[in-house]
Amino acid sequence: MTVDIYWRIHMEGDQPSLRRRVRSRGGFAPGGTAPGTRDGRDDGYSHADYMAEVARAAEDSGFTGGLLPNFPHTDDPWAAAATLARETTSYRFMVAFQPGFLHPVQAARMTATLQRATGGRIVYNVISGGGGPAQLWWGDKVDHDDRYARTSEFLDVLKGVWQGGHTHRGRFYQVENAGLPEELAGQPFPEIFFSGSSPAAIDAAGRHADYYLSWLEPFEALEEKFDAVRAHSATPPRFAVRVDLLARESEEEAWAEIEAGWRARPRESDAGEGDSVGVRRSRAFLAGAGDDPRALEVAPHVWGGFSRLRDGPAFGLVGDYHQVADRLDRLLDLGVDALILAGIPHLEEARRVGRHVLPLLKGRS
Numbered sequence: 001m002t003v004d005i006y007w008r009i010h011m012e013g014d015q016p017s018l019r020r021r022v023r024s025r026g027g028f029a030p031g032g033t034a035p036g037t038r039d040g041r042d043d044g045y046s047h048a049d050y051m052a053e054v055a056r057a058a059e060d061s062g063f064t065g066g067l068l069p070n071f072p073h074t075d076d077p078w079a080a081a082a083t084l085a086r087e088t089t090s091y092r093f094m095v096a097f098q099p100g101f102l103h104p105v106q107a108a109r110m111t112a113t114l115q116r117a118t119g120g121r122i123v124y125n126v127i128s129g130g131g132g133p134a135q136l137w138w139g140d141k142v143d144h145d146d147r148y149a150r151t152s153e154f155l156d157v158l159k160g161v162w163q164g165g166h167t168h169r170g171r172f173y174q175v176e177n178a179g180l181p182e183e184l185a186g187q188p189f190p191e192i193f194f195s196g197s198s199p200a201a202i203d204a205a206g207r208h209a210d211y212y213l214s215w216l217e218p219f220e221a222l223e224e225k226f227d228a229v230r231a232h233s234a235t236p237p238r239f240a241v242r243v244d245l246l247a248r249e250s251e252e253e254a255w256a257e258i259e260a261g262w263r264a265r266p267r268e269s270d271a272g273e274g275d276s277v278g279v280r281r282s283r284a285f286l287a288g289a290g291d292d293p294r295a296l297e298v299a300p301h302v303w304g305g306f307s308r309l310r311d312g313p314a315f316g317l318v319g320d321y322h323q324v325a326d327r328l329d330r331l332l333d334l335g336v337d338a339l340i341l342a343g344i345p346h347l348e349e350a351r352r353v354g355r356h357v358l359p360l361l362k363g364r365s
Contacts, residue, residue, distance in 0.1 A: 003339065047075075085121060
């Protein structure tokens, strides 16, 4: 079985470790400095240079490509993909975007341009938004289920435009005889990774996804979610899971890093919570866990406290290299065909995981 393994490219600045929740390596956050700051001065080594270094390290470490996430506080992933593609040779760029903020005709032209420039190395991570203040930052007041209806219609139009001569009169979009210019026609259409845990999301994924992408959850819950997607799909998609890793030479060393980060964590706040079903699911799995970090280990080496130590999903894997590789193999046994891995800091952990974990995977050919 061939498994595509991606490495997340930070777009928001990078933490130096899980023990220090400050974006000291680039990004736009207050207090962040350029990676090359010396004696209070920027030496010209920019955040974009650091992202390129991570991409090169991940490519050299055997990863298929990198996820470029998209939040109000990040660089734009379309522009970043165009920049980083020149720094790599075969590395694929998974561009995360919300369809509500692009017209599908323009999205088709942008994508075909990038496919032509990169030799077909663009992949989609289609997200429909988590609601709340972050969604309003984009100027988007469309409610939860309608966001997925809009996403589904967007992809119908985009695919039609890609084929050419497409006319569509729908609820959200209207186009007349739309298609790509001759010079851009014929490029490979990107694989679609589709995210969302609600019934509306699963229904849309069943129609459009090449890969249904989920955050890591307890494995039994993932199996149930995958079964729900299959039930809504005439042609079931493949499955992908986004997984944070903390892997070390020994299990004791890995947990020592977690415990050090836990002692230094900031106070948790629920301010600004949106309507993400995935976030609510994660919190439900951890209800009643208390303040002991080891109580957040819901299954061997499956730990639910990562969101307290850095922004992002709650669950990840903790253990020695063999234990983490064994858990990843278990995901592959569940039918997962692609992995999006991540670690803090992105640069050093890409090299560590590539050197010590990926070679141990039994399910990867």
